[in-house]
Amino acid sequence: MSKRVILDVDTGIDDALGILLAVKSGKLKIEGVTTVCGNVSLEQATLNTCKILELAGAEDIPVYAGASAPLIRKSHYEHRVHGSDGLGGALSDRVPVKQPEAGFGPSFIVETALRYSGDLTLIMTAPLTNLAIALQQCPDLPRHIREVIYMGGVVQGPGNVTPSAEYNIYADPEAARLVVDAGFESLTQVGLDVTRKALLTEGHIELLTEPAIRNYVQESTAIYIDRYEFVNGVRACALHDPLAVGVAIWPELVEAKEYFVDVETTSRLNDGRTVCDVQNRLGHPPNVRVCEQVDSESFLDRFISSLNS
Numbered sequence: 615m616s617k618r619v620i621l622d623v624d625t626g627i628d629d630a631l632g633i634l635l636a637v638k639s640g641k642l643k644i645e646g647v648t649t650v651c652g653n654v655s656l657e658q659a660t661l662n663t664c665k666i667l668e669l670a671g672a673e674d675i676p677v678y679a680g681a682s683a684p685l686i687r688k689s690h691y692e693h694r695v696h697g698s699d700g701l702g703g704a705l706s707d708r709v710p711v712k713q714p715e716a717g718f719g720p721s722f723i724v725e726t727a728l729r730y731s732g733d734l735t736l737i738m739t740a741p742l743t744n745l746a747i748a749l750q751q752c753p754d755l756p757r758h759i760r761e762v763i764y765m766g767g768v769v770q771g772p773g774n775v776t777p778s779a780e781y782n783i784y785a786d787p788e789a790a791r792l793v794v795d796a797g798f799e800s801l802t803q804v805g806l807d808v809t810r811k812a813l814l815t816e817g818h819i820e821l822l823t824e825p826a827i828r829n830y831v832q833e834s835t836a837i838y839i840d841r842y843e844f845v846n847g848v849r850a851c852a853l854h855d856p857l858a859v860g861v862a863i864w865p866e867l868v869e870a871k872e873y874f875v876d877v878e879t880t881s882r883l884n885d886g887r888t889v890c891d892v893q894n895r896l897g898h899p900p901n902v903r904v905c906e907q908v909d910s911e912s913f914l915d916r917f918i919s920s921l922n923s
Protein backbone atom coordinates (compact mmCIF):
# COMPACT_ATOMS: atom_id res chain seq x y z
CA MET A 615 0.00 0.00 0.00
CA SER A 616 1.43 3.38 -1.03
CA LYS A 617 2.51 5.76 1.70
CA ARG A 618 0.35 8.90 1.79
CA VAL A 619 2.57 12.00 1.66
CA ILE A 620 2.81 15.74 1.20
CA LEU A 621 6.04 17.09 -0.28
CA ASP A 622 7.18 20.50 1.01
CA VAL A 623 9.73 22.11 -1.30
CA ASP A 624 11.60 25.30 -2.23
CA THR A 625 12.20 23.89 -5.66
CA GLY A 626 15.81 24.25 -6.57
CA ILE A 627 17.85 21.65 -8.42
CA ASP A 628 17.81 18.89 -5.80
CA ASP A 629 14.18 19.49 -4.75
CA ALA A 630 13.25 18.97 -8.40
CA LEU A 631 15.12 15.65 -8.44
CA GLY A 632 13.32 14.71 -5.24
CA ILE A 633 9.96 15.45 -6.84
CA LEU A 634 10.90 13.34 -9.87
CA LEU A 635 11.89 10.45 -7.60
CA ALA A 636 8.68 10.72 -5.57
CA VAL A 637 6.53 10.65 -8.70
CA LYS A 638 8.46 8.18 -10.84
CA SER A 639 9.03 5.63 -8.07
CA GLY A 640 5.32 4.87 -7.95
CA LYS A 641 5.72 4.12 -4.24
CA LEU A 642 4.03 7.22 -2.81
CA LYS A 643 0.49 8.59 -2.86
CA ILE A 644 1.24 12.29 -3.19
CA GLU A 645 -1.69 14.27 -1.82
CA GLY A 646 -0.09 17.55 -2.83
CA VAL A 647 3.04 19.67 -2.92
CA THR A 648 3.50 22.79 -0.81
CA THR A 649 6.06 25.42 -1.73
CA VAL A 650 8.00 27.86 0.41
CA CYS A 651 10.59 30.59 0.10
CA GLY A 652 14.10 29.15 0.36
CA ASN A 653 16.56 28.42 -2.43
CA VAL A 654 14.56 30.88 -4.50
CA SER A 655 11.54 33.09 -3.95
CA LEU A 656 8.15 31.56 -3.24
CA GLU A 657 6.93 32.60 -6.69
CA GLN A 658 9.91 30.98 -8.43
CA ALA A 659 9.71 27.83 -6.30
CA THR A 660 6.03 27.46 -7.17
CA LEU A 661 6.66 28.00 -10.88
CA ASN A 662 9.50 25.48 -10.83
CA THR A 663 7.34 22.92 -9.05
CA CYS A 664 4.64 23.18 -11.68
CA LYS A 665 7.25 22.74 -14.43
CA ILE A 666 8.72 19.63 -12.81
CA LEU A 667 5.33 18.01 -12.22
CA GLU A 668 4.52 18.56 -15.89
CA LEU A 669 7.87 17.06 -16.90
CA ALA A 670 7.05 14.03 -14.73
CA GLY A 671 3.56 13.69 -16.24
CA ALA A 672 1.97 14.40 -12.86
CA GLU A 673 -0.09 17.49 -13.61
CA ASP A 674 -2.91 16.13 -11.46
CA ILE A 675 -0.95 16.61 -8.22
CA PRO A 676 -2.07 19.90 -6.62
CA VAL A 677 0.45 22.59 -5.67
CA TYR A 678 -0.16 25.06 -2.84
CA ALA A 679 2.02 28.11 -2.31
CA GLY A 680 3.00 28.69 1.30
CA ALA A 681 5.18 31.15 3.20
CA SER A 682 6.90 33.88 1.19
CA ALA A 683 9.48 34.61 3.91
CA PRO A 684 10.97 33.02 7.04
CA LEU A 685 9.10 33.51 10.31
CA ILE A 686 11.10 36.53 11.45
CA ARG A 687 14.21 36.78 9.25
CA LYS A 688 15.02 38.01 5.78
CA SER A 689 15.11 35.50 2.97
CA HIS A 690 18.47 33.96 2.07
CA TYR A 691 18.44 32.69 -1.51
CA GLU A 692 21.01 30.21 -2.88
CA HIS A 693 21.47 31.44 -6.45
CA ARG A 694 25.18 30.50 -6.38
CA VAL A 695 24.20 26.86 -6.13
CA HIS A 696 20.90 26.68 -8.03
CA GLY A 697 21.19 29.52 -10.53
CA SER A 698 19.00 32.60 -10.69
CA ASP A 699 15.92 30.53 -11.62
CA GLY A 700 16.57 27.66 -9.19
CA LEU A 701 16.82 25.01 -11.90
CA GLY A 702 20.25 25.86 -13.26
CA GLY A 703 18.67 27.36 -16.37
CA ALA A 704 16.91 24.14 -17.37
CA LEU A 705 13.31 24.44 -18.64
CA SER A 706 13.82 28.20 -18.88
CA ASP A 707 11.72 28.40 -22.05
CA ARG A 708 8.93 26.23 -20.66
CA VAL A 709 5.73 27.99 -19.62
CA PRO A 710 3.71 25.51 -17.57
CA VAL A 711 0.02 25.07 -18.19
CA LYS A 712 -0.34 23.82 -14.64
CA GLN A 713 -1.16 26.48 -12.05
CA PRO A 714 -1.08 26.38 -8.24
CA GLU A 715 -4.29 25.98 -6.27
CA ALA A 716 -5.93 28.86 -4.46
CA GLY A 717 -5.21 27.60 -0.93
CA PHE A 718 -2.35 28.34 1.49
CA GLY A 719 0.34 25.67 1.94
CA PRO A 720 0.33 25.42 5.75
CA SER A 721 -3.47 25.29 5.81
CA PHE A 722 -3.40 22.48 3.25
CA ILE A 723 -1.00 20.56 5.50
CA VAL A 724 -3.36 20.94 8.47
CA GLU A 725 -6.49 20.06 6.50
CA THR A 726 -4.90 16.97 4.96
CA ALA A 727 -3.48 15.81 8.30
CA LEU A 728 -6.89 16.06 9.93
CA ARG A 729 -8.57 14.32 7.01
CA TYR A 730 -6.13 11.40 7.14
CA SER A 731 -5.30 11.47 10.83
CA GLY A 732 -2.45 9.11 11.64
CA ASP A 733 -1.86 8.22 7.99
CA LEU A 734 0.11 11.17 6.58
CA THR A 735 3.86 11.52 6.12
CA LEU A 736 5.41 14.93 5.54
CA ILE A 737 8.58 14.99 3.43
CA MET A 738 10.19 18.38 4.01
CA THR A 739 13.07 19.33 1.70
CA ALA A 740 13.06 23.06 2.36
CA PRO A 741 13.24 25.48 5.27
CA LEU A 742 10.62 24.36 7.78
CA THR A 743 8.57 27.57 7.68
CA ASN A 744 5.38 26.00 6.33
CA LEU A 745 5.33 23.30 8.99
CA ALA A 746 6.01 25.85 11.75
CA ILE A 747 3.05 27.94 10.56
CA ALA A 748 0.91 24.81 10.39
CA LEU A 749 1.84 24.10 14.02
CA GLN A 750 0.81 27.62 14.97
CA GLN A 751 -2.51 27.07 13.22
CA CYS A 752 -3.02 23.65 14.83
CA PRO A 753 -0.92 22.98 17.96
CA ASP A 754 -2.40 19.48 18.09
CA LEU A 755 -0.99 18.69 14.63
CA PRO A 756 1.74 16.24 15.82
CA ARG A 757 -0.95 13.88 17.09
CA HIS A 758 -2.35 13.58 13.55
CA ILE A 759 0.92 13.11 11.63
CA ARG A 760 2.33 9.62 11.08
CA GLU A 761 5.89 10.85 10.50
CA VAL A 762 7.92 13.85 9.43
CA ILE A 763 11.08 13.37 7.37
CA TYR A 764 13.12 16.51 6.84
CA MET A 765 16.27 17.18 4.88
CA GLY A 766 18.34 19.45 7.07
CA GLY A 767 21.02 19.80 9.67
CA VAL A 768 24.38 18.17 10.24
CA VAL A 769 25.81 16.39 13.27
CA GLN A 770 29.33 15.40 12.22
CA GLY A 771 31.20 17.75 9.90
CA PRO A 772 30.79 21.30 8.64
CA GLY A 773 27.71 23.08 7.42
CA ASN A 774 27.14 24.02 3.79
CA VAL A 775 26.14 27.66 4.19
CA THR A 776 28.16 28.61 7.29
CA PRO A 777 30.95 26.67 9.03
CA SER A 778 28.38 24.96 11.27
CA ALA A 779 24.92 25.28 9.69
CA GLU A 780 23.13 23.40 6.92
CA TYR A 781 21.13 25.63 4.57
CA ASN A 782 17.52 24.53 5.23
CA ILE A 783 17.90 25.01 8.98
CA TYR A 784 19.93 28.22 8.64
CA ALA A 785 17.33 29.80 6.36
CA ASP A 786 14.69 29.67 9.13
CA PRO A 787 16.14 28.39 12.41
CA GLU A 788 13.19 29.65 14.45
CA ALA A 789 10.87 27.48 12.35
CA ALA A 790 13.17 24.49 12.70
CA ARG A 791 13.26 24.90 16.46
CA LEU A 792 9.46 24.96 16.62
CA VAL A 793 9.36 21.73 14.64
CA VAL A 794 11.91 19.77 16.71
CA ASP A 795 10.18 20.94 19.91
CA ALA A 796 6.66 20.12 18.72
CA GLY A 797 6.50 16.53 19.95
CA PHE A 798 6.11 14.60 16.68
CA GLU A 799 6.04 10.88 17.41
CA SER A 800 8.34 10.18 14.46
CA LEU A 801 10.69 12.94 13.31
CA THR A 802 13.62 11.92 11.10
CA GLN A 803 16.57 14.12 10.17
CA VAL A 804 18.20 13.36 6.83
CA GLY A 805 21.16 15.69 7.14
CA LEU A 806 24.49 16.34 5.50
CA ASP A 807 25.93 13.38 7.45
CA VAL A 808 24.26 11.07 4.92
CA THR A 809 23.35 13.25 1.94
CA ARG A 810 27.01 14.05 1.28
CA LYS A 811 27.50 10.33 0.66
CA ALA A 812 24.78 10.16 -2.01
CA LEU A 813 26.74 11.66 -4.92
CA LEU A 814 25.29 11.81 -8.41
CA THR A 815 27.98 11.82 -11.10
CA GLU A 816 27.89 12.50 -14.81
CA GLY A 817 28.30 8.74 -15.26
CA HIS A 818 25.08 8.14 -13.35
CA ILE A 819 23.26 10.69 -15.53
CA GLU A 820 24.36 8.82 -18.66
CA LEU A 821 22.44 5.79 -17.33
CA LEU A 822 19.11 7.63 -17.61
CA THR A 823 17.14 6.21 -20.53
CA GLU A 824 14.22 8.61 -20.93
CA PRO A 825 15.54 11.43 -23.16
CA ALA A 826 13.45 14.25 -21.68
CA ILE A 827 14.41 13.31 -18.11
CA ARG A 828 18.08 12.72 -18.98
CA ASN A 829 18.36 16.04 -20.83
CA TYR A 830 16.70 17.89 -17.98
CA VAL A 831 18.89 16.29 -15.29
CA GLN A 832 22.04 16.86 -17.34
CA GLU A 833 21.26 20.54 -17.94
CA SER A 834 19.96 21.37 -14.49
CA THR A 835 22.82 19.75 -12.59
CA ALA A 836 25.66 21.27 -14.64
CA ILE A 837 25.95 24.38 -12.45
CA TYR A 838 25.40 22.26 -9.33
CA ILE A 839 28.21 19.84 -10.23
CA ASP A 840 30.59 22.69 -11.05
CA ARG A 841 29.86 24.33 -7.70
CA TYR A 842 30.26 21.07 -5.75
CA GLU A 843 33.60 20.40 -7.44
CA PHE A 844 34.80 23.93 -6.65
CA VAL A 845 33.91 23.63 -2.95
CA ASN A 846 34.58 19.93 -2.30
CA GLY A 847 37.02 18.81 -4.97
CA VAL A 848 34.65 16.07 -6.21
CA ARG A 849 32.94 16.27 -9.59
CA ALA A 850 29.43 15.27 -8.55
CA CYS A 851 26.42 16.70 -6.79
CA ALA A 852 24.96 15.59 -3.50
CA LEU A 853 21.40 14.30 -3.71
CA HIS A 854 20.33 16.05 -0.51
CA ASP A 855 16.59 16.29 -1.12
CA PRO A 856 16.16 13.08 -3.15
CA LEU A 857 17.68 11.11 -0.26
CA ALA A 858 14.98 12.44 2.09
CA VAL A 859 12.41 11.16 -0.39
CA GLY A 860 14.37 7.91 -0.60
CA VAL A 861 14.22 7.47 3.17
CA ALA A 862 10.43 7.78 3.01
CA ILE A 863 10.28 5.08 0.33
CA TRP A 864 13.10 2.78 1.48
CA PRO A 865 13.81 3.40 5.18
CA GLU A 866 16.09 0.36 5.26
CA LEU A 867 18.71 2.32 3.29
CA VAL A 868 19.77 4.32 6.35
CA GLU A 869 20.97 3.63 9.86
CA ALA A 870 19.59 6.11 12.37
CA LYS A 871 19.67 6.73 16.09
CA GLU A 872 17.42 8.78 18.35
CA TYR A 873 18.92 11.84 20.03
CA PHE A 874 17.84 15.07 21.63
CA VAL A 875 18.30 17.78 19.00
CA ASP A 876 17.90 21.55 19.35
CA VAL A 877 18.53 24.45 16.98
CA GLU A 878 20.71 27.45 17.73
CA THR A 879 18.91 30.73 17.04
CA THR A 880 20.89 33.37 18.96
CA SER A 881 24.56 32.74 18.16
CA ARG A 882 26.96 35.07 16.37
CA LEU A 883 28.85 32.17 14.75
CA ASN A 884 26.49 29.20 15.02
CA ASP A 885 23.04 30.45 14.04
CA GLY A 886 21.12 27.60 12.45
CA ARG A 887 23.33 24.87 13.85
CA THR A 888 21.56 21.64 14.79
CA VAL A 889 22.92 20.77 18.22
CA CYS A 890 22.73 17.01 18.75
CA ASP A 891 23.27 15.72 22.28
CA VAL A 892 25.11 12.55 21.26
CA GLN A 893 26.31 11.86 24.82
CA ASN A 894 23.01 12.77 26.51
CA ARG A 895 24.72 15.44 28.58
CA LEU A 896 21.50 17.45 28.88
CA GLY A 897 19.44 14.49 30.02
CA HIS A 898 16.51 15.37 27.74
CA PRO A 899 14.49 12.61 26.07
CA PRO A 900 15.22 12.03 22.36
CA ASN A 901 13.09 14.01 19.94
CA VAL A 902 14.71 13.32 16.56
CA ARG A 903 15.78 10.17 14.73
CA VAL A 904 19.09 11.21 13.15
CA CYS A 905 20.33 9.39 10.06
CA GLU A 906 24.01 8.52 10.49
CA GLN A 907 24.82 6.01 7.74
CA VAL A 908 23.43 5.32 4.27
CA ASP A 909 23.79 2.58 1.68
CA SER A 910 24.56 5.14 -0.99
CA GLU A 911 25.20 2.63 -3.77
CA SER A 912 21.78 1.03 -3.33
CA PHE A 913 20.13 4.43 -3.15
CA LEU A 914 21.76 5.63 -6.36
CA ASP A 915 20.77 2.40 -8.13
CA ARG A 916 17.16 2.84 -7.01
CA PHE A 917 17.18 6.55 -7.88
CA ILE A 918 18.31 5.85 -11.45
CA SER A 919 15.94 2.90 -11.82
CA SER A 920 13.00 4.98 -10.64
CA LEU A 921 13.73 7.84 -13.04
CA ASN A 922 13.96 5.26 -15.84
CA SER A 923 10.55 3.77 -15.07
